Amino acid sequence: MPLTKPVSRDHIHTREIRCRGFQRQDRLWDIEGTLEDTKTYSFDNKDRNGIASGEPIHGMRIRLTVDDDLQVHAVEVATDAGPFHICGDIAEAYSELRGLKIGRGWRKDVLARLAGVHGCTHLTDLLLGPMTTTALQTVAAARSRRARSDKDGSRPALIDSCHALAGDGPVVAREWPEHSSR
Numbered sequence: 385m386p387l388t389k390p391v392s393r394d395h396i397h398t399r400e401i402r403c404r405g406f407q408r409q410d411r412l413w414d415i416e417g418t419l420e421d422t423k424t425y426s427f428d429n430k431d432r433n434g435i436a437s438g439e440p441i442h443g444m445r446i447r448l449t450v451d452d453d454l455q456v457h458a459v460e461v462a463t464d465a466g467p468f469h470i471c472g473d474i475a476e477a478y479s480e481l482r483g484l485k486i487g488r489g490w491r492k493d494v495l496a497r498l499a500g501v502h503g504c505t506h507l508t509d510l511l512l513g514p515m516t517t518t519a520l521q522t523v524a525a526a527r528s529r530r531a532r533s534d535k536d537g538s539r540p541a542l543i544d545s546c547h548a549l550a551g552d553g554p555v556v557a558r559e560w561p562e563h564s565s566r
Contacts, residue, residue, distance in 0.1 A: 398422050403514045405522025408449075412457060413523055415448045417515040419506055420465075431469045440465040442506050446478070450519055452526050454486035461507060474504050478511075486519050539563045 399421050406414040421442040429435045443465030449458040459481045463472035480497040484490065491512055498508050543563055544551050557564040 395424050397424070401510065401514050403518035405518050407522075407526075411452075413450050413452075413519070415450065415515055415519045415522060417446045417448075417510045417518070419444045419510045421506075429467060431467065435467070441467055444504070444507055444510065446507060446511055446515060448481070448511070448515060448519065450486065450523065452523060454519060454523060456481045456484050456486070458482065463504070463507075471504065474507075477503055478507065481511075486516055490516065537562070 399419065401417065401419050403415065403417045406416070408414055419442060420440050422438050422440055423435070424437055426437045427435055435441055443463070445460075445462045445464070447458075447460040448456060450456055459478045461475040461478045463475060466472060477498060481494065484493050494508065494512055497503070540560055540563065542549050543556055543560065547553075548555050550556065551563070551565040553566075557566045
């Protein structure tokens, strides 16, 4: 069902986020995210001599390289556009993510290293939100195959992670009846 028809309005701001996952030839995974913010009007900006309508205010990219266990092997960050000349200077700080593992404690570990003045709000939000989800979705098939071959009978971590995968719901009852609370 679509959204209802909105009241008359003016388009002001667009944020476009794109995340993609790739399996590399060396069996690692690259998760790439881009973020671009634009306005529908031009405005003054001291560092860039103004920003024209449709020109990116923020244009940022991250490449996160992980293994099947979602441990971070490498991080690359690029700021192609920022409102200040110094925005791109924070890129190297993201190398602090090497060795961390996406999973329990990931958000806390990332914020411990990159919150506030130690990172970029936009890059960190991109990383913790859509890129984390993309990493999980990208590596899920390989992890699932491995889990089936290692079948130890433990409860899948996906159960109770969202509405559709509620432990007492129909999907869990069908897919993992031994772990259903129905």
